[in-house]
Amino acid sequence: MLTIISPIMRIIEIPMLALQRVLGIHRFAWVFLLPNLILLCLFAFLPVILNVAYSMTSGDNILLEDRPYVGTDNFTRLTECSNHFDPNSCSEDKFWRAIWNTLWFVTLQVGFMVGFSLLTALILNREIRARGFFRSVFFFPVLLSPVVIALIWKWILQRDGVLNAFLDWTGVGGFNWLVDAEWAFAWTVFLTVWAHMGFYTLILLAGLQAIPRDVYEAALMDRARPWRIFWRITLPLLAPTMLVVLVLALIRSVQTFDEVFAFTGGGPGTATTFIIQYIYERGFAGAPRLFGMASAASLMVAGVLVVLTLVQLWVNRRNVDG
Template sequence: MIGAVRLIYEGAFNLFEGPMRWLQRSLGTQRMVWVFLLPNLLIFGLFTYLPILLNAWYAGTSGDRILLGDRPWVGAANFATLLDCESYLNPNSCRRDLFWRAVHNTGWFVVLQVGFMVLLSLIAALILNRNIPLKGFFRAVFFYPVLLSPVVVALIWKWILQRNGVLNAGLDWAGMGTVNWLLDPNWAFFWIVFVSIWANMGFYVLILLAGLQAIPSDVYEAAEMDGTPAWRRLFRITLPLLTPTLLVVMVLSLIRAVQAFDEIYVLTGGGPGSATLLLIQYIYDVGFATRPRQFGLAAAASLMMAGVLMVLTLAQLAATRKRGEDG
């Protein structure tokens, strides 16, 4: 049976051998690489680069029609509208105040979410890297929320945080009074950061754990023999050797934080008011949720966001490279 399968498998591959040899003879070895790359490039071009180009084109048009031919060309007008501000620090002074509120909210969200996420992930990874009881169980506990759909995560937390939710029931039972967690702008913002960390932390803990386990144990053994205290081992061995992994975690979590949408949309809908409105939701609202749909404005906002993300990513990569060269 196994022999038959093997024969079929080999036969299938041999089917390609003839045409491939012919192709290589016709194109030459140098050009042959394009034959293998082409299918991937085509798929990538069709589903990634073409949409980016279309997005850029849409950003220069206006109207609510979908077909590009029906959309009047307005050049940079959509960008000018978004950037029309007396002071970028005061959204109320901007023509598109909601865009700038979303920019401010996203900025704070990224700073708080990425900062706390990296810190908490690091602490969790350090603890889970030690020989503690039920280590496997706790690793699973941290990773479990990553497996959940963002909508499920948001619905679970909505049931916990709403007026008659689990948290308020507990507080009420303890005689501490209740709070409308999602109706107060500050609390709502706190909870979107918290829930986002809760939902994504496991993924970064896993990456950091892998980084920690890659540090050779003999370095620690030597430090221990020298009588180096634990805090010094952390700051002089663990963190420096973990830096490349930490930078990866920071880049990934930063990109993901800027792209945050689904959990927050289900949990707060961007409210109360615009307290938890982030950039992606603004783009979604303008382009799809409100009528008439302003695809041009949404496309311009998404291009601006992509630009900022690219700058941040390049800056982090440059920092990594510099560190590599220095180190």
């Protein structure tokens, strides 16, 4: 690898040196920054601005100049409901179904995720044999591709799958899991927790191991009960890490798409259609392509994510300072 790259770098050096003579050392920093900045502007900042423009136009043409300006019509259409708790009463019912599904999903998934990650981290932090092995056992699904995860569980859960065979054998009886709306939803929560739990476990375990040993030793000297140690020492000292995990999990959970799309396709019906899938379907999957609606919905999600990311940055900064 190096034998290919080295000569290339040496050739690049010639114009770079000339440039350096013109600019001087300090301004040369911009040369290093430029590629990254151009990419970020072109594929991150410009899209945000364009997104606002798109959200105020309609039609199915992708070229902005061919799209009629409609002001806030898209937002009105999205938010128009006689009762926001009942998607059937909304003019864009699919949007509200997606929103309510996402809210339910985020609440349950983040709850279970943080709960199980904490439990697993606490257990891995005990004095156990082969900790490295067990840690990687819980961690490895994090690396699997979303489609692979979806197919693995689809294969297990299908009508003639191994889970139903087991349930038949125990006498409980099999069930067509992914055809039933509520079970399909429950399984998407399970599947995403299964796939991503290891990541949060790892962060929490690092947080647990950073708690100084002597605090525990002092507590043991005072004959504190284990339960009390957990509530009074472990949990408060772990709180900053918990906050990081919580916010990260929230940011990811709101954007859930890949696994669920490959797993249930959003169904049965719209039972597992979440907000990103709504955007994808409005903008790219169905005809006509409603780019305006998709952008308007994107902006709303972006608003939520900006708030969450600001919280995340604030939490990180506080952790570093404190």
